[in-house]
Amino acid sequence: MSEPRINGLRSVELGVHDLQKSAEFYRNVWALEDVSGEGDTLHLRGTSRDHHVLTLRERPRAGLLGVHFSAPDRAAIDGLHGKAKAMGMKLSGPAGELEKSAGGGYGFRVSTPEGHPIVISADVADHGSAIDDKTRPTKLTHVVLNSADIENQTKFFLDVLGFKWADSTMMMDFVRCCSDHHSIALARGKGPSLNHMAYEMPDIDGLMRGAGRVRKSGYEIMWGVGRHGPGSNVFSYFVEPNGFVTEYTTEVEQVDDSYVAHDADWWKAQNVFPCRWQMAGAPSEFARKAMGGDLVEEENLRCEQVMARALGR
Ligand SMILES: [Fe+2]
Known part of the structure; x- marks a missing residue:
C-alpha cells in the first residue's frame, strides 16, 4: 500500500476578538457565506462545494487555531495518525468523529514540531452545488x-x-x-x-x-x-x-x-x-x-x- 498522504487544503480556523465584527467583514466585504455555527463559532463557505473555508471562534486573544487538510478516506486518516504517532508528533488524541456543525467527518489534530495547529479529516460533508459568482472566492x-x-x-x-x-x-x-x-x-x-x-x-x-x-x-x-x-x-x-x-x-x-x-x-x-x-x-x-x-x-x-x-x- 502506498504511503498515506494529504490531498488538499480545506479551511483555516481563527480565534477572533469579536465574532460579529469579524463575521461582518468576511460576509459583506470578503464575500464568504454563512454555513452553520453556534455560540462563539461560525463556519463560512466560498462558492465551491467545500463545506466551509473559514471558521471563526470568539476568543480573548486572536490567533491561528487550525489549518485543516483533507485526506482521501478514513484508512488514510488512520495511516497518517499512526505515522505521526510513530514519529513522535504531538497529537490531541486518537482519530475520531468530528464536529457536526463543521460538516462532520473523521479526523485528528496534530501540531507541527514548532506548534502550528493542524487538523486532518476525511468524509466531511460538502454542498450539493457550487455558487455561480465570479467576483467571490471559490x-x-x-x-x-x-x-x-x-x-x-x-x-x-x-x-x-x-x-x-x-x-x-x-x-x-x-x-x-x-x-x-x-x-x-x-x-x-x-x-x-x-x-x-x-x-x-x-x-x-x-x-x-x-x-x-x-x-x-x-x-x-x-x-x-x-x-x-x-x-x-x-x-x-x-x-x-x-x-x-x-x-x-x-x-x-x-x-x-x-x-x-x-x-x-x-x-x-x-x-x-x-x-x-x-x-x-x-x-x-x-x-x-x-x-x-x-x-x-x-x-x-x-x-x-x-x-x-x-x-x-
Ligand atoms: Fe500568498
Missing part, C-alpha cells in the same frame, strides 16, 4: 506559516503528511499536496504564527472586482496587485479586522509530479521579485510587520485599532 488555496525553524517544519509536511517540495526562495519553502503549485509555504520569521491565508478567485477579472469591492468598503490593498515568482499566482493582500493578512489570488500554477522544483539560488537569478510584472513594489514595513504576525501575536489589537493602523499608515 476556495482556500494556500496558507503561509511563519516559522523560526523552517527546515524542521518543511520536513514535517514532507515526511509526516506526504507533501512534495515545490520550490524554495531565500524567505520561503513551498510545498504541495494537490495540483496547486503550493498549498502551504513556510516563511522565515519568529513563528509559529499565521503569515497569511489566500482565497482563490476564478480569474483576474474576478480578482480585480473582488479587490475593488474590498477597497470600496474602506480597506486598502496592503500589497499588490502583482504576480508572484514561485507559483506564478496573481496576488492582492489586505489586513482583516483582527490583524490577520488575507489574500485574493488567482491563476496559481497547476503542476503534477513532472514539476521540477528549484532552490533559492535559481529563483534569485530569475528576476521575478517582488513581482513578475514589476507592478507591485516590495512590501511596505507595515505589510512585513502584518505578515510577520506582529499585529496579532504581539500587539493583539482590537478591530478598530487594526483598521486605523491599516488605513493611516
Whole structure:
C-alpha cells in the first residue's frame, strides 16, 4: 500500500476578538457565506462545494487555531495518525468523529514540531452545488506559516503528511499536496504564527472586482496587485479586522509530479521579485510587520485599532 498522504487544503480556523465584527467583514466585504455555527463559532463557505473555508471562534486573544487538510478516506486518516504517532508528533488524541456543525467527518489534530495547529479529516460533508459568482472566492488555496525553524517544519509536511517540495526562495519553502503549485509555504520569521491565508478567485477579472469591492468598503490593498515568482499566482493582500493578512489570488500554477522544483539560488537569478510584472513594489514595513504576525501575536489589537493602523499608515 502506498504511503498515506494529504490531498488538499480545506479551511483555516481563527480565534477572533469579536465574532460579529469579524463575521461582518468576511460576509459583506470578503464575500464568504454563512454555513452553520453556534455560540462563539461560525463556519463560512466560498462558492465551491467545500463545506466551509473559514471558521471563526470568539476568543480573548486572536490567533491561528487550525489549518485543516483533507485526506482521501478514513484508512488514510488512520495511516497518517499512526505515522505521526510513530514519529513522535504531538497529537490531541486518537482519530475520531468530528464536529457536526463543521460538516462532520473523521479526523485528528496534530501540531507541527514548532506548534502550528493542524487538523486532518476525511468524509466531511460538502454542498450539493457550487455558487455561480465570479467576483467571490471559490476556495482556500494556500496558507503561509511563519516559522523560526523552517527546515524542521518543511520536513514535517514532507515526511509526516506526504507533501512534495515545490520550490524554495531565500524567505520561503513551498510545498504541495494537490495540483496547486503550493498549498502551504513556510516563511522565515519568529513563528509559529499565521503569515497569511489566500482565497482563490476564478480569474483576474474576478480578482480585480473582488479587490475593488474590498477597497470600496474602506480597506486598502496592503500589497499588490502583482504576480508572484514561485507559483506564478496573481496576488492582492489586505489586513482583516483582527490583524490577520488575507489574500485574493488567482491563476496559481497547476503542476503534477513532472514539476521540477528549484532552490533559492535559481529563483534569485530569475528576476521575478517582488513581482513578475514589476507592478507591485516590495512590501511596505507595515505589510512585513502584518505578515510577520506582529499585529496579532504581539500587539493583539482590537478591530478598530487594526483598521486605523491599516488605513493611516
Ligand atoms: Fe500568498
